[in-house]
Amino acid sequence: MSENELVGRLVAAGWKGSRDVALGPGDDAAVLRGGLVASTDMTVEGVHFRFDWVSAREVGFRAAAAALSDMAAMGARPVALLVSMALPGDPAVGVELQRGVRQAGDRVGVAVVGGDASRSPGPVVLDVAVLGRAAQVVLRSGAAPGHDLWVSGVLGGAAAAVAAWSAGARPPPAARERFVAPPNRVPLGRALAGEGLARSMIDLSDGLLADAHRIAAASGARVVVREEAVPVDPAVFDAKVPGASASGQASDGHLNLALTGGEDYELMFTSATGAADRVRALARELSVPVTRVGTVEPGAGVFLESGGERREVTGKIGHDHFATP
Numbered sequence: 001m002s003e004n005e006l007v008g009r010l011v012a013a014g015w016k017g018s019r020d021v022a023l024g025p026g027d028d029a030a031v032l033r034g035g036l037v038a039s040t041d042m043t044v045e046g047v048h049f050r051f052d053w054v055s056a057r058e059v060g061f062r063a064a065a066a067a068l069s070d071m072a073a074m075g076a077r078p079v080a081l082l083v084s085m086a087l088p089g090d091p092a093v094g095v096e097l098q099r100g101v102r103q104a105g106d107r108v109g110v111a112v113v114g115g116d117a118s119r120s121p122g123p124v125v126l127d128v129a130v131l132g133r134a135a136q137v138v139l140r141s142g143a144a145p146g147h148d149l150w151v152s153g154v155l156g157g158a159a160a161a162v163a164a165w166s167a168g169a170r171p172p173p174a175a176r177e178r179f180v181a182p183p184n185r186v187p188l189g190r191a192l193a194g195e196g197l198a199r200s201m202i203d204l205s206d207g208l209l210a211d212a213h214r215i216a217a218a219s220g221a222r223v224v225v226r227e228e229a230v231p232v233d234p235a236v237f238d239a240k241v242p243g244a245s246a247s248g249q250a251s252d253g254h255l256n257l258a259l260t261g262g263e264d265y266e267l268m269f270t271s272a273t274g275a276a277d278r279v280r281a282l283a284r285e286l287s288v289p290v291t292r293v294g295t296v297e298p299g300a301g302v303f304l305e306s307g308g309e310r311r312e313v314t315g316k317i318g319h320d321h322f323a324t325p
């Protein structure tokens with residue numbers, strides 16, 4: 001069973017509609033009537049991180065930054081965090097996790113207002129729930145033919161760190177930093193939503209291509225990504241990547257990390273034709289690089305375009321915790 005199938009079954013088992021809810025499961029966050037936005041994000045030792053890679057404080061920071069990223073993707077202003085954790089032993093680990101969460105909260109001016117703690121017979125589990133407010137949310141379903149496709153920042157750095165660790169190597173410092181400290185894109189997401197520039201939006205948690213599929217599916221449109229335009233994180237070139245050259249050129253291995261590596265927590269959004277100058281001006285104001293990486297067309301699916309050639313992206317792409325090999 002794929003992660004998407006499992007989530008679909010969980011939604012079917014748990015969700016039956018409610019008059020209090022403006023937007024139920026299926027986007028980066030749910031929206032309640034009155035403009036409250038809510039989402040939750042779980043991190044599991046041995047699945048998302050290992051303690052021989054990162055410290056407990058870094059785990060907490062990263063988990064909260066990832067949760068806050070979903071608020072950015074909705075164009076919402078985060079207002080509170082709730083933290084639940086299961087710990088196998090040393091309570092000091094929990095305190096360090098919590099300190100990391102608070103640091104990420106401090107970065108956006110949001111307090112930790114509650115949570116829960118339990119003993120774990122297995123790995124450390126950390127769940128961060130985030131509440132936000134938005135007058136106008138941006139959904140995954142708003143992409144329309146003619147839109148430009150954009151991403152913020154650079155991609156592949158976090159995946160390069162994981163690839164290095166998994167190969168028993170030490171990741172380049174810049175790649176490690178991308179893994180432990182996802183960027184704060186809340187100001188960009190809010191500004192894009194507030195100015196009506198982003199018509200659809202998602203945060204890149206499972207890789208550009210996998211998340212492009214979500215935009216395409218939710219919008220009933222085709223997303224075309226121009227391979228040459230994808231902003232590969234310079235940190236990727238310093239990492240030892242299978243199939244990568246040492247020349248600093250974007251080889252298939254490097255590009256693959258930028259296209260399918262997860263956990264960059266950058267924003268991907270679409271905007272109407274003619275809005276490109278305003279998008280660039282707003283991004284410059286906020287000192288966040290943005291890159292136009294493709295377009296939206298009538299149809300379905302995700303296509304990669306390179307050197308005038310176009311191929312459909314199918315099969316296993318991006319990160320899937322429940323994929324059977």
Ligand SMILES: [Mg+2]
Pocket residue numbers: 028069070073202203204205
């Ligand atoms: Mg998300």
